[in-house]
Structures are given as C-alpha cells and as structure tokens.
Amino acid sequence: MKYAEKITDRQVGRNAELFARAIARKETPEARYPYLRILISVIEQAHPEWNQAPKKDKQIAHLIVQMSQDTLDFDEVAEVVRVRDEERGYFYD
Incomplete structure (x- = not known):
C-alpha cells in the first residue's frame, strides 16, 4: 500500500500514525x-x-500532534502524558 506522505517517526511507525489520526476523530x-x-x-x-x-x-505531545496532522490539541495530549507519569511517581514542576 502506498501513502502520499512520509512517516513522521519511523521508530513509532505508520500504524501509530494512523491510530493518532483515528483518535483525533473522537468527539470528546x-x-x-x-x-x-x-x-x-x-x-x-x-x-x-x-x-x-x-x-x-x-x-511526546509534539510528536502525537504531528502524527495526527495537527488535529489533536497539544495541551490535551501533554496533560495525558503528565497524568500517566504522575501515576508512576514522576511529577512535573
């Protein structure tokens, strides 16, 4: 299958990029x-x-926003990253 655009991050891959775009289509x-x-x-x-x-x-938020073609909100994604890290004991200033 051919795609018109290049993969944003080869280590993460095309499927993750398509997943980011699908996430952006969720309403809330x-x-x-x-x-x-x-x-x-x-x-x-x-x-x-x-x-x-x-x-x-x-x-991570910057990469995900790029992968979603700027359809996801940067602050929303960064907040989810912070919540995950805080659950594991790493806190931001």
Whole structure:
C-alpha cells in the first residue's frame, strides 16, 4: 500500500500514525483519553531515551500532534502524558 506522505517517526511507525489520526476523530476528550494513553505507551516503548527527558510531556505531545496532522490539541495530549507519569511517581514542576 502506498501513502502520499512520509512517516513522521519511523521508530513509532505508520500504524501509530494512523491510530493518532483515528483518535483525533473522537468527539470528546473523555472519548480520546484511553486511546491517547495507549498511543503514549507505544511511543514510550519506541523512544525509551525520552523517559528521563525533562520535557518528556512536551516531546511526546509534539510528536502525537504531528502524527495526527495537527488535529489533536497539544495541551490535551501533554496533560495525558503528565497524568500517566504522575501515576508512576514522576511529577512535573
């Protein structure tokens, strides 16, 4: 199958990119939340070096917004990243 555009991040892959676009079609933040958590987990596995990055929430949010072709809200995605990290004991300033 051919695609008109290049993959945003080869480590994450085309399927994750298509998943990000599908998430963006969900109506409400509540509907998007569980799917964003899954996508964030996929990105964390593809980029383990980001786990210790001081601006990890912004890095991952930026990548997801790019993957969704700017259809997802940056702040919404960054907040989901922060919530996941806080559940695991990592807190942001």
